[in-house]
Amino acid sequence: MLKIKDYNELGDVVKGKILDDVKSRINIYPCHSNRASQLSDPCLRKLVYYRTRWQEAELHDVDLQKIFDEGNYQEQIVIRELAEAGIALEQQQRPFEWKEYQITGHIDGMLPVIIEGGNDFTTIPVEIKSMSPNIWRNMHSIKDLEKYPWTAKYIGQVVLYMLMGNAEHSLLILKNKTSGQFKMFVINLNDWLDLKEELLQKAEAINKHIKENTLPDFCDDPEHCLRCQFRHICLPDMKASPGVNFIDKPELEAKLKRLDEIKESVKEFNQLDKEVKEEIKEQENLCVGDYLISGKWIVVNKKEQPAKEASSYKYWKSKIVNLIKK
Numbered sequence: 394m395l396k397i398k399d400y401n402e403l404g405d406v407v408k409g410k411i412l413d414d415v416k417s418r419i420n421i422y423p424c425h426s427n428r429a430s431q432l433s434d435p436c437l438r439k440l441v442y443y444r445t446r447w448q449e450a451e452l453h454d455v456d457l458q459k460i461f462d463e464g465n466y467q468e469q470i471v472i473r474e475l476a477e478a479g480i481a482l483e484q485q486q487r488p489f490e491w492k493e494y495q496i497t498g499h500i501d502g503m504l505p506v507i508i509e510g511g512n513d514f515t516t517i518p519v520e521i522k523s524m525s526p527n528i529w530r531n532m533h534s535i536k537d538l539e540k541y542p543w544t545a546k547y548i549g550q551v552v553l554y555m556l557m558g559n560a561e562h563s564l565l566i567l568k569n570k571t572s573g574q575f576k577m578f579v580i581n582l583n584d585w586l587d588l589k590e591e592l593l594q595k596a597e598a599i600n601k602h603i604k605e606n607t608l609p610d611f612c613d614d615p616e617h618c619l620r621c622q623f624r625h626i627c628l629p630d631m632k633a634s635p636g637v638n639f640i641d642k643p644e645l646e647a648k649l650k651r652l653d654e655i656k657e658s659v660k661e662f663n664q665l666d667k668e669v670k671e672e673i674k675e676q677e678n679l680c681v682g683d684y685l686i687s688g689k690w691i692v693v694n695k696k697e698q699p700a701k702e703a704s705s706y707k708y709w710k711s712k713i714v715n716l717i718k719k
């Protein structure tokens with residue numbers, strides 16, 4: 394039974410309970426191997442930290458946890474949709490381990506496949522990823538996954554699953570989180586032999602650093618460092634990063650400083666402006682202290698366009714006059 398003081402607080406109470414539940418899932422887990430899902434990260438130093446100082450990784454926030462949760466729910470929904478379509482995934486969440494390279498991973502499922510007319514029965518890894526409609530729309534081929542750092546990791550992850558699962562092919566399913574539509578990409582191991590080599594060399598390098606208690610160099614992408622969970626212990630000198638070019642522009646620097654200073658005020662302005670507009674909507678002649686408030690409905694007529702009928706809409710336009718300001 395949900396206890397509330399009155400119905401005005403019902404929404405906040407329900408929201409608070411959901412957030413508490415989401416927060417309870419924000420955790421750091423021990424990491425004693427090179428995770429297939431992480432190995433494509435461009436920073437080798439970060440990959441060593443994942444293994445040696447995982448306890449010190451900065452916890453992610455509630456918003457990111459909600460994205461992770463949503464991805465997990467979507468994965469379950471897709472598995473159910475596949476089953477309802479007569480395609481049952483086997484070995485769901487099967488753990489893989491490649492001792493030689495200390496690589497581990499969990500595959501979403503394995504799909505039994507046989508080529509028509511042939512006798513060769515095989516099972517291939519299936520990986521399911523859901524994404525926002527804007528990203529999904531840009532995915533026309535596997536190569537497009539390389540457009541974003543987090544989607545680029547999917548290819549490496551699946552390549553490693555193929556290697557660990559002894560498969561030549563795999564299926565990557567991309568689901569549009571809003572429309573529920575799918576894109577299916579078949580990934581052939583032979584097309585990604587260079588990436589395979591790169592990932593295995595990375596795993597070897599990480600293992601060597603751990604054995605010798607050393608750290609790789611800092612990465613040369615300050616943007617990547619800004620989003621890194623280990624920035625507080627790594628302390629990269631982002632100004633000295635090879636990827637950074639210095640320019641001497643005092644005026645631009647002063648503008649940037651000022652922008653930084655007024656950023657909070659802009660947020661506050663927008664919030665107050667929104668609240669005030671809401672409160673004075675449809676108020677025609679009102680005096681509040683030294684302020685005179687008026688307003689009127691504005692009707693906007695949109696002309697007829699090819700394939701679109703003429704239409705109109707209206708909005709309330711308020712005017713606020715400070716009576717004592719000259």
Ligand code: SF4
Nearest residue numbers: 436439612618621627
């Ligand atoms: S802060 Fe930058 S250099 Fe350090 S581990 Fe993170 S990404 Fe790599």
